[in-house]
Amino acid sequence: MDLISDVMAVLRTGRPFAGRFAQVAPWSDHRRGRPNGFGVQVMVRGSAVATAADGKSFTLDPGDVLLVPHGSPHLVADSPLTPPGPPCDESAEFAGAVIRSDNPEATHVMLCMAYELAPNRAHPLIATLPDFVHVKADPAERPELAQAVAMLDGELAEELRGGDTLVPALLDAVLMYLLRAIHGARHDQCGFSGWAQALADDSIAASLEAIHADPARQWTVASLGEVAGLSRSAFSRRFTELVGQPPQGYLTSWRLTLAARLLTDTDAPLASVARQVGYASEFAFAAAFKREFSSPPGQFRKLNPACDTGSGAPAGGPEPFRRLPVPA
Template sequence: MDVLSDVMTVLRTGRPFAARFAKSGPWSDHRIGRPNGFGVQLMVRGTAVAVTEGGETYKLGPGDALLVPHGAAHLVADSPDTPPGPRCEPGHAFPGAVLRSDDPEATHVILCLAYELAPNRNHPLIATLPDFVHIPADPGERPGLAGAIAMLDGELASEQRGGDTLVPALLDAVLMYLLRALLGPRTVECRFAGWATALADKAVGPALEAIHAAPARQWTVASLGEVAGLSRSAFAKRFTELVGQPPLAYLTSWRLTMAARLLADTEAPLASIARQVGYGSEFAFAAAFKRDFGTPPGQFRKQAPACDPGAEPFRREAVAV
């Protein structure tokens, strides 16, 4: 698995939330804040505005996306003059739900997606993003994203066989296309500093890929520097500047993040998990885990939420509009 897919797979918990709202103006919805949520608003038909609690306004046209990486509260409406509407809590009343609505005469169609992220982990990819990120439609440059949104919209507009498999797969496809658009294939195209820039960097990017491809390997700053094509000191300096952590601190953090997910999703013995994430003994692993998470791995396992998206089918509910 590549590094970007790796990060999102490990950080997510449970099934995502998906809703399709078909409306005719005037209308306004209040998306409440959700600290561990990663939300996405996708405009399919018509135009709308998203207004933050700080008063910042984003105009959304067909094909536009608004990412809400930290689950910040906001309003979505057909016009900035429309009074605030009802509160909407994605994933609270309907965990792992698909809310469907369809009205061929509706003037506006908007898709609302929400992922729950691990509450005890904040990866630099997410931490360095602002509360709102507007990604304008660009079908010519991003045909894959436009196609994925169209397929997801069609699937949410009507209930068909196989939807329990297709909807989560299409949600993941849309998310990955959006992150591609956000990060860009090269450093100069990346819109944000930090981990996002590091991933696209010609030296640090390969080192990140190597860590995620083989986290159990006994990496050193020197060996990671060889992957990056830099001297030990030059690599350590560049990695720390871009990622915000020294190389071995990032390695340790990622190993324990993976361990937390394995504890939540599997029944593997602690010794096995320790080996999978690069610890030579269960004792060393347990000590590092407790130091980082504040609780022993056995206790963490009893309390942690599972993230297996296939554990339960989506709940299907109709949306009243």
């Protein structure tokens, strides 16, 4: 599994929410903050204005995408002159729900997606993104994203056979294409700091891929520097500058993030979990885990019930999307 897919598979919990909202102007949606929420909004028809709590606004034209990686509150309306409406009914946007709607007379159509991220598992892939990321439509530069959005729009416009399989797959496709657009630029073209720049740097990206490919290996700064093609000191300096923490610090953090996932999603013995994430002894693993999560691994497992594997199917077996009535 590649690095971005690996991180998202570990961080995501439950099934995502998906909705298609076909509305006639004037309209306004007040979206409250959602802790641990990662939101994606795609403008399909018409233009809208999204306004953050601090007053910063984004004009969303057809094909534009607004990522809300930290679940920040904001207002979306057909026009900045439209009075704010009441907050959206959060109970309608529970995990696994799908809202399908179509109205040929609608002046505006927006697709909304929401992923739940596991608490206490912050990762710089998400943490270093700003509160809002506006991705302008560019079918020539990103045709695969435009195609995935068009297919998702069609699936959410009406209920068709096979939709329970296609919708989650298309949600993941849209998300991955967006993350690729953000994190896939060359270093000299990257418009973001932190993790995006790290992935845009071939040397540091190679070391990160190595860590994720084999987290249990006894990596050292020197051996990771060899993978990166840099001297030990040059590698350590560049890694720390771009990733935001030293190589060994990131390795430890990622190992323990994997361990937390194993503890909640499997019944593997603690000694087995320790070995899978690179610890020679259960004692050393338990001590490191407690420093990271403020509770021993055994207690953490009891307090955190098994969650979705992140692949679209709950740990206990497949569960169909829950359908909601078409909004008026």
